[in-house]
Amino acid sequence: MTDKAAFPQPVSGIVTPRFGDVATFMRLPLFRDPSQVEIGMIGVPWDGGTTNRPGARHGPRQMRDLSTMMRRIHHVTGIAPYELAKCGDLGDASVNPASIDDSLGRIEKFYAKVHAAGVTPLSAGGDHLVTLPIMRGIAKGQAPLGLIHFDAHSDTWDTYFGDYKYTHGTPFRRAVEEGLLDPKRVVQIGIRGSLYNRDDNAWALAQGMRVITIEEYFDLGVEKVIAEARRVVGSGPTYISFDVDGLDPAYAPGTGTPEIGGYTPHEAQRMLRGLRGLNLVGGDVVEVSPPFDMSGNTALVGVTMMWEILCLLAEGIGKRKGRL
Amino acid sequence: MTDKAAFPQPVSGIVTPRFGDVATFMRLPLFRDPSQVEIGMIGVPWDGGTTNRPGARHGPRQMRDLSTMMRRIHHVTGIAPYELAKCGDLGDASVNPASIDDSLGRIEKFYAKVHAAGVTPLSAGGDHLVTLPIMRGIAKGQAPLGLIHFDAHSDTWDTYFGDYKYTHGTPFRRAVEEGLLDPKRVVQIGIRGSLYNRDDNAWALAQGMRVITIEEYFDLGVEKVIAEARRVVGSGPTYISFDVDGLDPAYAPGTGTPEIGGYTPHEAQRMLRGLRGLNLVGGDVVEVSPPFDMSGNTALVGVTMMWEILCLLAEGIGKRKGRL
Amino acid sequence: MTDKAAFPQPVSGIVTPRFGDVATFMRLPLFRDPSQVEIGMIGVPWDGGTTNRPGARHGPRQMRDLSTMMRRIHHVTGIAPYELAKCGDLGDASVNPASIDDSLGRIEKFYAKVHAAGVTPLSAGGDHLVTLPIMRGIAKGQAPLGLIHFDAHSDTWDTYFGDYKYTHGTPFRRAVEEGLLDPKRVVQIGIRGSLYNRDDNAWALAQGMRVITIEEYFDLGVEKVIAEARRVVGSGPTYISFDVDGLDPAYAPGTGTPEIGGYTPHEAQRMLRGLRGLNLVGGDVVEVSPPFDMSGNTALVGVTMMWEILCLLAEGIGKRKGRL
Amino acid sequence: MTDKAAFPQPVSGIVTPRFGDVATFMRLPLFRDPSQVEIGMIGVPWDGGTTNRPGARHGPRQMRDLSTMMRRIHHVTGIAPYELAKCGDLGDASVNPASIDDSLGRIEKFYAKVHAAGVTPLSAGGDHLVTLPIMRGIAKGQAPLGLIHFDAHSDTWDTYFGDYKYTHGTPFRRAVEEGLLDPKRVVQIGIRGSLYNRDDNAWALAQGMRVITIEEYFDLGVEKVIAEARRVVGSGPTYISFDVDGLDPAYAPGTGTPEIGGYTPHEAQRMLRGLRGLNLVGGDVVEVSPPFDMSGNTALVGVTMMWEILCLLAEGIGKRKGRL
Amino acid sequence: MTDKAAFPQPVSGIVTPRFGDVATFMRLPLFRDPSQVEIGMIGVPWDGGTTNRPGARHGPRQMRDLSTMMRRIHHVTGIAPYELAKCGDLGDASVNPASIDDSLGRIEKFYAKVHAAGVTPLSAGGDHLVTLPIMRGIAKGQAPLGLIHFDAHSDTWDTYFGDYKYTHGTPFRRAVEEGLLDPKRVVQIGIRGSLYNRDDNAWALAQGMRVITIEEYFDLGVEKVIAEARRVVGSGPTYISFDVDGLDPAYAPGTGTPEIGGYTPHEAQRMLRGLRGLNLVGGDVVEVSPPFDMSGNTALVGVTMMWEILCLLAEGIGKRKGRL
C-alpha cells in the first residue's frame, strides 16, 4: 500500500529508550485534529460516577506511561497495527470533576467530533460511566450497538442513593434505555460478587442480555465463552468494554470495586484474540485506579488489553481499506 | 418468618456510602452482649504465637474495614444470611500482647461466654494459635470436633525453641492432645513448603488426619477435594479454619509465612461453597497481617472467605430454626 | 463534679489493646443520638468537591483507626478532655458520592441536628468543601463566625470550570457570601503555592481576611502568629479549620493538593495550643486522603491535630460548665 | 509587548483538569524544534553513571507528571514566566542505556543544538553525570561557567573502580579539567555524609571551590548562604544544578544516595529565590529516582525546584528582551 | 556416608530465629574459598545490561534475606540437599556498575575460579546478561552446554541502539556465537509479548532452538513441556536459567520487563521438579528487581526457584558421589 509510509509510527527506541520522552499512548504522535487518524486513542480522566473508591481519573496518564512497554507487532496473530491503520493519541476528552452532567456533555461532544471525523475510538477510562457518553457520541449511524462487556459487575443498576441515575453502576441500563445498545446483542463476562438484592441482575436478563457469571465462565472454558460471545453479537456493529475488575484483583489491584475470583490476563487475552473478524466500532479499558496501585502493574495489564483491542480494530480497518 | 423483621441488618448504603461510618464486620451492628445474636463475628487481635513475621494482631481492624465491600446476598447460592440468622459484630476478644498464657486464657474465656449464649462464632485472627483457645471455649457439649483446615502448613508441630508448646505452628497438635479435635475427622488442604525434618507431617498422619498436599490438591481437582473433605468430617460437629497462606501469596501477600504455589481465591470459594449442609459449629479466617499488605487486598480476600463461611453458618441455622 | 463519673470514656487498654476492637474516634463510644454528648466527633466521608486528586472520602475511617494512638491527657496543658466534657463518636454524616448538591444538603441537615442538640462538633473530612455545609448547619444563633484557617490555599476562589461554585477551592468565599463567616475575623495561616492569576488572593484580602503566607509565617515565628490569630478572631464565636496540606507534605503526603514548604506538626501543635481560652464553637481536620498514604502516617498527624482541638473545646466547655 | 500573545501557554485547566491529558513539563506544548522557544525544558532519562541505587532514568517522566501541580505565577516574586519568555517542553535528550560513552555524546550533541538555537535549557535528570554533557553542549561562547550546586555530595571524585572517570560522583571534576567550569566561581551547598577518605573534598577546595557543608549551612542561615553564593559566582555566566539529595531524605526519599540531615524544601526555595538577577545560563534538577518513591512526592519537590529556577531564567530573559 | 557430618548446615532456628542474623543464602555459612563447597550459591549484583527498568543489582541481597524462609528438605521429592552435597554461600561476584566490559570480565573470572575449584554454581542475578559471563566462566571442559531457559523473552536479539552487543536482551545469541551453548540443546519456555519486528525470534529458531511460547505452553500442559525440555537437552551437560519474568507479573512484579500472561509459581515448580536426573552443571535465577517490589514477594518466589534448582543439583552430586 502506497499510503503506509506516511502512517504515524511510535517513537523509535533507537532515538530515545522506551521509558524516555513524553508519554503518549503506545509512543504514538499526539494529534489534536482527529481527522489525522483512523484509530484514535483517547483518555477520559474522570471518575465522577464512582460510588466507592475513587481514583480512575488518574488512569489515562498511568496507562500512557505503561503503554511504553508495548512494541509494534502482535506476537500471536502477527497483526502490525501501525501498518494497517493510521493510529494516534488524540489526548484526553474534556471533563469537569465538579459536575457529572457537564462531564457527560463534554465527553459526548468530544466523541461526536471524533466519530464525525470517521475515527474509531479506543479509550482509557476513567470509571465505567464514561462508556455511556462515549456511546452517545458514536451512536450516529450505527446504534444500537452490540457489546462485549468484560466485568465483575453487570453495571445495569437503575439508580443510586434514591434517584441518581448516573453512576459507574448504571451505564448499560441507560444505554439500553436510550437505544444505544441492543440488549439482545450484549454479552457480559465474569459477573460475580455478593448482591444487594436478589434481582440485581434481573433487569439485564429480562432485556435479553447474555450474562456469563464467573462460575459459568470457568465451567465453559475460554473457547466456548468466545463462541458464545460471537454468537450473541453476531455481525452487527459491536463495541468492546473491558473493566479491569473483571480480572482477579491479584492482577489488577488498582481498581475501585475489586471482587475476588476473576479470570487471568492470559485468559482475557485469549478471549480478546477470539474476537477477530467481528464488526468492531470501538473499545475501552476502564476502572484502572492508580492511587490503589502506584506500581503501575494494573495499568500495564490494562494497556496490554488496549493493545489487544487495537490489533483487532486495526485488522478490521486494514481489511476494509484493502491493506491486507 | 415473623421474627426476621427484627434481625440486625447492615447499615444501609442509602444513608452512608459503604466506605463511610465506623467499620464493623459486614456493616452489622456492634453488640457487647452475645445473647443478642445467633452468629457472632469476633476479632482476635493477637499474634503472640507468631514465630516469624508478626502483624496479624492488626488483622481484625483491616478485615472490618474491607468487609464493607460485602453486600447482602450470595450471588451463587442465593443465601441471604441476614434473613436466616441474627448476625452481629461482637467486637474483639480480650488479649494481652505481653503474655501468651494470659492471652490464651482471655480468649478462651471470651469464647466460652459466647458459646454459653448459644452463639456460633465466626472469627478473624490473629495468628493461627488463636484457633486453640477458640476451640477450648466452644468445646463444651460438642468436642471433639471435626476440622476442615485450609492452610499451607499442617500446624501440628510439637514444640518450638526447645519446649515452648504454644506457637502458631502447634495449635492442632495441642487441640488433639486436649481432646478438642478428633484427628480422624480432620482434613488439611494445601499443605506445602520445604520441611525442617523429614517427618514434619508424620504426627498428623499417624493420628489419622487427612493431609491433602497442594500437589494432591491440584491432581484431584476441586470437586474431588470437596468430596474428600465431606467424607472425612462426616455429619459430626465441624469447624472451618481458613489460614490465608493456603492461598497463593499473589492473592494474599499480607501474611506471616507465605509459601508460593497455592490455590486461587476462586478455587477456595468453590471449596467453601461445597461444604453446604455440613454440621458446622464455627469458623475463622486467620493470618491476615496488614503491615505486609497495607493496600487491604489480602484483607479483602480474607473477609470474602468470612462471607462464604457466614453464608454456610447462616444456612445451617436457618434450617435448624425452620426459617428456610 | 458529680456528673463526671458518667462521662463517656475511651475503651480501656486493659481489656483490649489499643490496636484492637472496632475503631471509633479516640476509642470513645459510638452514639447515634447526639443529645448524649457535648462534643461530638463526626466523620464526613466525602470528596465530591475535589478538583484534583480524590480520596479524602476515605479519611474518617483511617483517622478513626489511627486515633487509637491517642491517650487521655494532654502532656503539655494537662487538659483531660474526657473529664471536662461528655465526648463521643457520632458516626458519619450522610453523604451522596453521586451528587454535590444532595451531599451539601445531607451534611447541613446532619449538623443542624447536632447543633440543635447543643453539641460542639469536631469533624474529620472529607475534602475542604465539607466545611461549608458544616458551617451552614451550626450557623443558627452564632453566625457570622470567626475562623482560624490552617492551609496552603486560601480556598476563596469564585468558580471552577466556568460557573461551578462548589468545590474544595471555594468554601470560604461561599461562607462569606452567605453570612456564615465574618471575613474580618478570618485568619489564614500558611498560604503558598504558585498562582493561577495574579489576584488569586485579592478577593480574600479585599474582604478584610488576614492572610499569613508561609513566608510571613516563617518570618514572624509561631508566637507572633498566635498573637495575630487571637487578635483577628477576638472574643467572638470562632471555628478552627485545619487542612493538613498546610503542613509540609513530608509530614502529610496523603492529601490531594500538596504544596511543598509548609510548617511542621510541632509548630502546628504549638499554634493550636496557643488558642486556649478563645470562644471556640467547633473545628475540623480535612483533606486526609488515605489512598495517597496507606501507611496511616498522614492520618496520625491529622488525628493528633483533632486531639489538640478536642482539648481546646473540652477546656472551654469545662469552664462554661464550672467543671474546672 | 506585542509578541507575548504568541507565547506558548500551559494547557488551560478549563478544558482538561490538571491531572488530565498527555503530561508535558508544566503542561506546556511539546516542540521538537528548539528554535520555537527561549527556555527549553528537557528530560535526560539516563542513570548510567549511577554507582549505587539506580532509577533516575525514570525521573523525567514522573517529573513531567507532577509538574501538573504547578500553576502560572510565582506567589512570592510575582514572576509570570510564560509572559516573560517563550517556554516549551523539548522532549528528552537521546541516550543509550547500554553505553556511558555513547550517551555522553548523544546528550552533548542534543544540547549543542539547543544552545545553537539560542535556547536556555532547564533540565530534569537523570543522575548527576548528565550535567557534564549538558555543560559541554552549552559551553560554546560562555565557558568557563560559574556554578551554584545544591547537593549532599561534592561530586568531585576522580575515578571509580580503578580508572573509570565517568560516574555521578565525578562530573564537576571533569568539568573543571575540561575548562567548562571556573572552580573559583563554584559554590556547593549542603555537603555532608561520611567520607571514603580524609581528603574526599580536598581537590575541590584546592581548586578554589567554595564548599558550604550542611553544618556551616545551618550555622550561617539561609540569608548569609545566599549572600555567599552570590559573592562566589559574581556577575559571570552561571549555571544552577540542584541534586535533590541536598534536601533531607524525608522530603526527597526517591533518590539514589540519600544522606540524612539536609535542608528543607522551603529553605531551598528561599535560596533559589535569593538568586534573582544573576547571569543565569541554565539549570537542572537531578537524581529524582521514581522506583524509590512511586508516590511522586520526591518528583513534586523536584519539579517545584524546576519552577523556581524557571522563574529566575524567565525573569532574566524578560529583562534582556525588554519585556519587564 | 561418613563425610556428611562435616557438611555445612544452615544456622539452626533454635539459636536464632529465621529472620535473625546476617542474611546468607539459605542461612548457610559464607565461604570466601570456593574449594570448601561443592555447590556454591553466588550473587551477581549487576544490572548494567538492562535497557529498560533497572534495579536487579539489588536482587542478591533481597534474595538472601528472603531465603530465610527456606527449610532443609524438599516436601515433594524428599531431597535433603545439605545431606547430599557441601553447600555454601560464596558471596557476590565482583562487578563494576560503571562498565559493562569490566563487569563481564570480573564475573567471568570469578566463575572461572569457582569452576576450577570443581564447584557447581547456583547464582542470583542481576539482569539476564550475567548469564553470559557465568557461562564463559564455567565453559572449560563442558561447553557447549544445553540450556533450559524460563523466560518471557528469547533474549537472542543481536544488537541494541546500533551496535551495542551486550544487553540483557542478547546473552544467548552471544553464547551461541561463542560456542558456549549448543542451540539445538536449548529450550525456551514462556516466550511472549509484543514484538519489535516480525522476525524477533527468527534467529533463535534458525539456530535450532526450541521456543515454547506461552500459548504453546498452555496448550501442551506442564507434563508435555517437561517431556519436551528433557528431549531437547538430552543427557549432555545442561544449565538452567530462570528469569522471573517468565512467571505472570502478579507473582513477580519486581522485575524490569514484565509481560502479562505467564505461568504460575506452582507450574514452574512442577517444571523444575520434572528435571530430576538431567546432567545439570549449574543454574541461575535472574531479573529480581527489588526497587519494583520492596515487599520481597518477588524475591521469595525467586529464591524458592533457587531452592528447587538446589535440590536438583544436590541430588545429582549426591548420586555421583555415591551418597544416595
Next chain:
Amino acid sequence: MTDKAAFPQPVSGIVTPRFGDVATFMRLPLFRDPSQVEIGMIGVPWDGGTTNRPGARHGPRQMRDLSTMMRRIHHVTGIAPYELAKCGDLGDASVNPASIDDSLGRIEKFYAKVHAAGVTPLSAGGDHLVTLPIMRGIAKGQAPLGLIHFDAHSDTWDTYFGDYKYTHGTPFRRAVEEGLLDPKRVVQIGIRGSLYNRDDNAWALAQGMRVITIEEYFDLGVEKVIAEARRVVGSGPTYISFDVDGLDPAYAPGTGTPEIGGYTPHEAQRMLRGLRGLNLVGGDVVEVSPPFDMSGNTALVGVTMMWEILCLLAEGIGKRKGRL
C-alpha cells in the same frame, strides 16, 4: 600504631559495590568470637515486648542492609573508627519469639559473654525492652550506669495489663530497680505524646531522672540540651540508647509507636556529636520496624545514628589505648 594494620576493615567498594555481597554492619567482617574485636556491633531481632505495632524484630537485618551507605571517616569530627578500634559484626543475640522470659535470659547471656571479652557493644534492636537485658549483661564492674536516652517516651511505666512487668514501656524502671541505672545520671530527651495518666512521668522525676520534654528541647536548643546531658551523666560510665521514635515520624515512619512533633536527624546528629569525651560503655538504636517502612529510609536514619555512636565509642577506645 603498629597494630592498626590488622584491624578489621569494611569490604572494599573496589571489589564489590556497596550494595553488593552479604550485608553486615558497616560491611565489617562477621566474628562469632567476640574476643576478636573491641567494639562489637550486634543485632537483637526481637519485639516480644511490643504492646502496640510489632515488627522491630526485623530491624537488625534492614539496618545491616542500609549500613552499606556508611563510609569510613566522620565528615565533621574526622574520626576514623576503623583506625582507632577493632570493630566487627558479632551477629545477632539469640532470642525466642515465643517467650519473653527466655529471650531476656538469652540476650543477657549473650551480652555477658561479650562484656567478659572486654568488648564495647553497639546494638541494633529490636524493641526498647532489649536494652534491659543488654544492661544486665554488661553491668558487671560498671553498674549503675548513666544513660543518655533519646525517645518520645519515658519507658518507665511500671506494669502493663495488670502485672506484666516486661514490655518496651518499662525497661528503665526495671533497670533502676535492679541497680543497673543510676537515675540521677539519666537524661531523657524528646519526651512527648498524650498521657494515660497525669503522673505517667512522675516516677521518673521522683527518682531524679532529668526529663527534657520536646517542648523544653525546642525552647533550650541543641547546644543547651547537650550541656545539660553532659552535666547529668558526668564522668561516670554511661550508655546511649537511641529510640528512633524520638525523631519526628516524617524521618522515621518505620516504628511502632510514632508520636508526631519530634527532632530532626540533623539535630540528633548534633546532639550525638556533642557527647565526645564522655565515658561511654555502649549504645543502641532501637524500634526500627521494617514492616512499617519497607523503603529502608527509617533504617538508614537509624544506622546513621549507629555510625555517630560508633565514632564516639571508637574515639574513646582510641584514647584509652593511646592510638590517638
